[in-house]
Amino acid sequence: MAALGRLAICLALLFAAYATGVSILGAIRRRRHLVRSGTHAAYAVFALVVVAVAILLHALVEHDFSLEYVAAYSSSTLPLRYTVAALWGGQKGSLLFWVCMLTVFTAIVQLQNRERNRELMPWVTATLMTTAAFFLGLLTFVTDPFERLPIPAREGADLNPLLQNYWMTIHPPSLYTGYVSASVPFAFAIAALAAGRLGDQWIRSVRRWALFSWFFLTLGNLFGARWAYEVLGWGGYWAWDPVENAAFMPWLVSTAYLHSVMIQEKKDMLRVWNMVLVLLTFSLTIFGTFLTRSGVISSVHSFTQSGLGPFFIGFLLVVLVVSGGLVVYRLPELRTPATVESFLSREAAFLFNNLVLVGIAFAVFWGTVFPVVSEWVRGVKITVGPPFFNRVNAPLGVALLFLAGVGPAIAWRRASAPNLWRAFAGPVAAGLVAAVALAVAGMPLGYAHSTFAIGVFVLGTIVQEFWRGMRARQAMLHESPGRALSRLVGKNRRRYGGYIIHVGVVAVFVGVAASSVFRVEVQQT
Template sequence: MSEFGRLVLIFALGLAIYNLIAAAGGGRRLSAPLLASARNGLLGVAVLMTGALATLLLALLTHDFSIRYVAENSSLEMPRIFIFTALWGGQAGSLLFWAWMLSVLGALAVWLHFQAEVRLIPWVMAVISGVQVFFLLVLNFLTNPFEKLPVVLPNGRGLNPLLQDPGMLFHPPLLLSGYVSWSIPFAFAMAALITGRLDREWLPVTRAWAMLAWLIQGAGLIVGGWWAYHVLGWGGYWGWDPVENVALLPWLVGTAFIHSLMVQERRGMLKLWNFGLIIAAFNLSIFGTFIVRSGVLTSVHSFAQSSVGPAFFTFLGISVVASVALVLYRLPVLRAQGDFESLLSREAAFLLNNLLLVGIAFATLWGTVFPLLSEAVRGEKLTVGPPFYNQVNGPLLLALVLLMGVGPLLGWRKTGLRVLLRDLLGPALFGLVVIAGLYAAGIRLAEALLGFWAVAFVAGTVFLEFYRAVRIRRRAMAEGVLTALLRVIGRNRRRYGGYIVHLGILILAVGVIGSNFFKLEREFTVRPGETFSLGRYTLRFEQVGEWTDPGVRNVGAAITLLEPFERELLPYRKFYRNWEQTPASHIEIVTVVPWLEDLYVFLTGWSADGSATVHVFVNPLVPFVWLGAAVALFGGVVAAWPARQARFAPAAVPARGVVAGGD
């Protein structure tokens, strides 16, 4: 299998190089045969990469320990379900998955848009092929997943215990696919710059692919938070870890792009800005891949230092320079067609939204790379922790949430101040009623009350928008409330899908506020039979026990939850063969519905005398984080779902005279 896999990767590299030359040549010469050849070649690369990925999976499933990657990332004792996790659990495998997903998305994009976007598609194919060439060079010459060992081992080392978790079946492929997905809108943007087709032609297709990337990467981020919460044992779901940060960066910039695109569609403004955003989103995805693969920053998510880091850094530099050069070349024709007429306008709100999102992204990027900069300048690596991000990004996020409430009430071009204040009065009063109730319930923390007021205020404006639309439709069509609501959403999915996303963000914000400002935690060292309490919860430690599973030694603490109800708990640590210094954890998380909070119990250690040390957290409102994320992703699907007339169909090769290029 090793020889077959290596041969497939070599063929894929050769075909990708040919596709790059054929697509660029076809675009310059307006040659239909060359373009058809490049299109078929892209489909061929997808087939070859699917074969390569299937070969590696088969090698893992059959325990072919003659292949280094299989020996280093799997073992005979591993549950079969985690064999799939091993496919992307190591560096070479994850890069193979990256390249495979790029080949599939690239082939799909070309198949869907080959005739519909005849002016852009030659250069779209060229850009996609160029990115493919880089990844295939890395896979063939720097970190080949099919590298053979000098001898066949009887068993493998096994996968990192932290990755032997159901969350790893979804988190890495979603996040990697999110990174990859930004390549497609980037390719269309580059094609528009190369051809000079800078009007609105490139916007609809680019938005569609940007929405897909936004959804996939958003899902990857939230599943990653869920995995961290359930596996790492520190009681949180987001720790501003360097790898978390670099995964967030393209998503933030992509969010800004999706919003500002509407201004260009409606007013012909922000052309240059939009090109800058989509270029940044793609290059930040490459930067994120570089950070994870190079090992230059310490993280629970990153790989050890390897030879691929310089290659990624070089590719990132080439990509940035080439992109900026194209923008500068087209700068004279990237002028806006309109001007801002008032600060009280929807386009001004979108611009402020973009500035806040980019500000959050920049602060996050600065905090992430600061240790590298400090080491380069002072010879000492200074770390940047969560307090920096919370203090800098916290106010920006609050402003962003408030803007979500004001923006929908603004009209294009100009809105009267009196009209705006009238519309804001009801939601603002609703927010005051909410925090008055919270204050009466005993909540006194000013920062939390301000956050809850902002959430209630924005929720009021969103519900006001839905109420107005439903009321108008009911009057016109004599429909029921639910029917009218569904028809309103269906008739304008982009707008009301966006509002559903905003509602999801608000629900998520409730969880963030509750879990950050009202979390309780304490570490207890207890002997058998002793009780301990935190908040409203009383627990009793029973005993420490040990048992074995194939390839795993488990040590757990039997604990009984006594109040407010009885339940048996068993947090334990898992020591895998060959990974004794990196134990995994089973954490007991009890979601208490009446108070919508989590009781979180983590076994820290134990002693020969039978005592145990447990870390207990009470995390209020954390379930709102997962619920809000699900609502936001659902809203994103609604907003991204294409209108019937906008769906694309595969088509025949365009005739020579139809293909356009140049200015």
């Protein structure tokens, strides 16, 4: 069975390389039969990788300790749920799991676009299959999950005790889903650049994929924080660990994209910026994978040191050079004459939101790589700890929370004084009342005080938007309050769904601020 699994990976690599080449050739020569051949090859890659995953999973469940991976990450006494989780518990298995998810998403994209985006799809297929070929190449030539031991082990080494936890069964799959699904918007962005189709069609095609990726990145980060709270941190849920940062950075950039893309759809602005954000999100997922597998930065979350680092850095450089070159080449076509007319507008609020999010991402990136840079330059590794991240990101976070209340309520193009009064008088008053009440209650002024007060302001804007929308439907259609509210949300799911997410964001900010201010640490012996 192990030989069959390795054969499946090798064949999948060949089919992925073929799919890449024939899809590009079909796009250039406009030959539909070549494009179809590339699509069929992508389906073949999917089937072969699924076979390989099934064989490795079977070996884990059947305790085939003749395989080095099974012997290293499982045992005959390991509960079934952790035996299955061992599939992504080690480096080799996690890479196979990664490429399996990638091929699943590739097959879904092919099915979704059988009759749509025909000019883009050859380039989409080529991009996704190039990524798959990279991972399959690693599995074939560098880190074989079906490697056999010279002498089969009598018993496995068992899964790391820290990984024998409920969160191991859902945290890595959630995070991997967010990481890998970011490949789809990236592939469509590359396709739009290569084909010269730079309008809004590619953005509309990947809207749900971008939300899907963002959703699972969010789950992955939250599940990881909960796991750390239970197992690692003695009450701490976030330590600005390099691997935690690696999962946080793509989420920040993806969040920026989900906001700024609305400006492009409504005002035909920020086309270059949105393209860069999509490309950067995918690049950061590869960078995060590099951090967890290279060993260049020590982390309790990372895999053991390996020789994969140079391969990931090389692939990341190729991604940056190719995507950056395409953006520069298409820059004249990407630019639009539309500009922000006023700083007091929704466009400006969303732009400031993007700058803050990307600013936080850059601060996290710099703090994460600084130890490596300092070691390369000076020969001494200078560690950057939580105080740096907290000091830099706390004011940016407060500003971001404030913008979460401004953006949904302020007018497009240019907000007049009456509009500002109508939109913000109530929420600002609520925030001020909360600030005074907290001060009277004895809370010292600072970031936590500001977070609580601004959180009330943001909730005020959200409640106001729901209230006014519901009242408007009642006035027009004479519906009951409950019916008007449900119909309002049902017919404007994107808008009001965003408001609900903002409620969750407020809850997270308040929770972080409260746990920082009211934390009690006790040492016991």
